[in-house]
Amino acid sequence: xxxxxxxxxxxxxxxxxxxxxxxxxxxxxxxxxxxxxxxxxxxxxxxxxxxxxxxxxxxxxxxxxxxxxxxxxxxxxxxxxxxxxxxxxxxxxxxxxxxxxxxxxxxxxxxxxxxxxxxxxxxxxxxxxxxxxxxxxxxxxxxxxxxxxxxxxxxxxxxxxxxxxxxxxxxxxxxxxxxxxxxxxxxxxxxxxxxxxxxxxxxxxxxxxxxxxxxxxxxxxxxxxxxxxxxxxxxxxxxxxxxxxxxxxxxxxxxxxxxxxxxxxxxxxxxxxxxxxxxxxxxxxxxxxxxxxxxxxxxxxxxxxxxxxxxxxxxxxxxxxxxxxxxxxxxxxxxxxxxxxxxxxxxxxxxxxxxxxxxxxxxxxxxxxxxxxxxxxxxxxxxxxxxxxxxxxxxxxxxxxxxxxxxxxxxxxxxxxxxxxxxxxxxxxxxxxxxx
Numbered sequence: 001x002x003x004x005x006x007x008x009x010x011x012x013x014x015x016x017x018x019x020x021x022x023x024x025x026x027x028x029x030x031x032x033x034x035x036x037x038x039x040x041x042x043x044x045x046x047x048x049x050x051x052x053x054x055x056x057x058x059x060x061x062x063x064x065x066x067x068x069x070x071x072x073x074x075x076x077x078x079x080x081x082x083x084x085x086x087x088x089x090x091x092x093x094x095x096x097x098x099x100x101x102x103x104x105x106x107x108x109x110x111x112x113x114x115x116x117x118x119x120x121x122x123x124x125x126x127x128x129x130x131x132x133x134x135x136x137x138x139x140x141x142x143x144x145x146x147x148x149x150x151x152x153x154x155x156x157x158x159x160x161x162x163x164x165x166x167x168x169x170x171x172x173x174x175x176x177x178x179x180x181x182x183x184x185x186x187x188x189x190x191x192x193x194x195x196x197x198x199x200x201x202x203x204x205x206x207x208x209x210x211x212x213x214x215x216x217x218x219x220x221x222x223x224x225x226x227x228x229x230x231x232x233x234x235x236x237x238x239x240x241x242x243x244x245x246x247x248x249x250x251x252x253x254x255x256x257x258x259x260x261x262x263x264x265x266x267x268x269x270x271x272x273x274x275x276x277x278x279x280x281x282x283x284x285x286x287x288x289x290x291x292x293x294x295x296x297x298x299x300x301x302x303x304x305x306x307x308x309x310x311x312x313x314x315x316x317x318x319x320x321x322x323x324x325x326x327x328x329x330x331x332x333x334x335x336x337x338x339x340x341x342x343x344x345x346x347x348x349x350x351x352x353x354x355x356x357x358x359x360x361x362x363x364x365x366x367x368x369x370x371x372x373x374x375x376x377x378x379x380x381x382x383x384x385x386x387x388x389x390x391x392x393x394x395x396x397x398x399x400x401x402x403x404x405x406x407x408x409x410x411x412x413x414x415x416x417x418x419x420x421x422x423x424x425x426x427x428x429x430x431x432x433x434x435x436x
Contacts, residue, residue, distance in 0.1 A: 024381065024391045029220035031228050035208035036381045036391065037219055040374060044114040046212035047374040049382040050227070051105040052205040056178035057318075058236040059196070065180020066188055066196035069138075069145055071101035073193065074108075076137035078126035083137050086123065095120035099127075101178055104317040105207070105386055106200050111375060114213045121226050128201055129229040133190045142185060149182050156255050156427040160263040160325070163251060164425045168265065168321060172242040199236035203227060209381035211374040242319030250337075250424045252435035260333045260428025261325070264340060266421045268313050268320035271387055277400045278408035279313060279322075279416065284359040285351050285409070286343070286417075287311030287324050292358060294343050299326065305336045317386060322416070333430035341419035348417060350410040364398045 025037045056067040075090075075097060076083040090097055093116040098109040108128070112120045152158035162177065169175035179185070206227060210219050244267050255261075269279055287295040287310050295309045311324035328336045371377065384393055426433060 022377075022394045024394065025216055026391060027216040027219060029223045031220075031224040033203065033206065033208060033220075033223045033227055035210060035219055035223060036385060037209075037214070037216055038211040038374075038377050038381070039213075039215065040211060041213050043374075044213050045374070046112050046114065046117065046210055046214045047378040048108075048110040048112060048222075049209045049378040050108040050110075051207040051382050051386060052107075052200050052202070052234075053105055053207065053317075053386070054200050054205055054234070054236070054238050055103055055105040056101045057103055057173035057239045058199045058234070059173065059178075059180075060192075060199070060236075063180075063184060063188060063192050063196070064176055065145065065178070065185045066192050067106065067200055068101040068178045068180065069142060069185060069188055070131075070133075070193040070196040071099050071106050072141045072145065073133055073137060074099045074127045074131050076141060077132035077134050078123070079130045079132075081126070082132065082134060086127075090120070090123055092116075093120040093123070095123070097124065097127075103174055103178060107382070109375070109379070117214075117222065118225070121222055125226045125229060128226070131193075131197065133193050135190070138190060138193070142188070145179055145185055146182060149177075149179050149185065152177070152179075156257060156261040157325075159253055159255070160261050160425045160427045163253060163427075164263050164265055164323075164423065167251070167423060167425075168244055168246050169242050169319065170245040172319070173239055174242050174316065174319060195235075198231065198234065200234055202231045202234035204233045206230075207382055207385045209378045209385065211377035211381070239318060242316075244319060244321065246321070246421075246423045248420045248422055249436040250426065250433065252430065252433060253425070253427045254429060255427045257330075257428050259327050259329050260426050260430040261327050262333065262337065262340075263323070263325045263425045264337075264422050265314075265321045265323035266418075266423065267416070268315065268322040269416065270320055271315050271389070275408070275412045275415065276313075278404045278412045281356070281359050281363065281401065281404045282347065282351075282409045282412055282417075283311055283313050283322070284363060285355050286347055288313075289359060289362065292362075294347070295324070295340065298343050299328075299336055299339050303335070303339070305329075305332045305339070309336075309340075315387070330429050331431045333426065333428070334432040337424060337426075337433065340424075341422065344417055344419040344422065347413040348410070350413075351406055353406060356404075356406050356409065360401055360404065364401050 094113045096111040100107045287293045299305050306326045306328045309326035314321045
């Protein structure tokens with residue numbers, strides 16, 4: 001339910017890769033730009049993913065939302081082309097291009113046809129090095145961001161996520177939305193966007209992944225052409241690690257609705273923790289496994305209190321949580337919350353061999369749905385680099401899942417799971433539930 005769920009879902013992709021060997025080349029361009037590459041010459045296109053560490057977390061605190069707005073404007077005109085001319089030139093190459101700002105990275109996703117690769121690369125270069133930030137485009141995109149912010153102000157799930165993030169991360173950038181607020185976005189100027197660009201778009205922050213019809217030598221030349229004109233160093237430091245502030249208890253946000261949105265979270269654990277894979281299996285059994293999970297069985301299947309309840313390990317570069325969410329009728333909320341606590345603590349009693357076997361079979365077997373194209377491959381490689389994972393992770397992950405035992409799962413549950421540590425955020429008018 002909380003905001004980092006998107007990061008958790010992205011990183012879940014890393015945990016479902018195929019058992020077959022994946023040949024990831026580590027290469028460096030003539031200009032010194034490092035990249036990971038998976039060659040596949042069966043189709044004449046390449047997927048290119050570029051990420052800039054820090055993302056929206058390097059915002060000037062007084063200009064929250066500047067990196068997000070800047071990123072949204074990168075494809076709204078660059079160099080000699082205004083927004084319309086840029087779009088027309090991109091369409092002529094047959095390329096697809098996307099820009100996004102997240103807590104941990106500004107990302108550029110490109111899908112380039114081999115025959116037009118250089119022309120498309122020139123457009124990406126212009127977007128990153130010479131964005132125009134024209135007044136009309138700025139006001140148009142600012143209005144779009146403001147609409148997203150207003151929509152969130154009337155969405156109970158967003159309200160729950162905001163409150164959980166605020167309580168989880170204190171004064172760290174993770175505590176506030178990358179979109180900024182209505183006030184902060186309204187005050188942003190073109191100079192603020194130029195400053196935001198320099199705070200994050202630099203060669204010392206770049207991560208590159210590619211998959212498809214390109215050799216290492218060709219990729220090196222392409223990267224120097226796209227990124228060589230960027231500043232050597234960003235002007236803002238990377239943010240510090242985020243210290244989790246969550247405490248156990250309940251927060252109620254009054255909202256006029258017949259049902260209550262329920263978010264809950266506690267401390268998670270980093271992906272390099274020796275117990276991470278046991279925790280990953282544990283989470284699948286607890287609430288990450290859809291209809292096969294214990295929370296779904298107890299809260300939906302047996303009692304019909306919700307349409308769905310789920311959990312996930314939410315890992316970001318600078319901090320992590322273990323979180324979940326559901327929605328239920330106001331008069332059923334107290335019962336549903338009590339059941340979450342009951343199931344949470346009950347995991348410390350251990351899991352059955354059937355639960356363990358089913359979880360491991362699913363987690364090691366669903367990879368074809370997650371790893372079936374160059375675009376997905378490039379995105380996964382970028383996520384791995386962002387999280388500091390080794391290249392061989394894609395080929396060692398499944399054996400590590402398979403090695404998890406019931407004793408491992410119980411040990412991790414005893415170490416980490418305590419319903420007294422859960423913070424619940426309820427948005428609605430829950431009956432017989434009060435906040436602390």
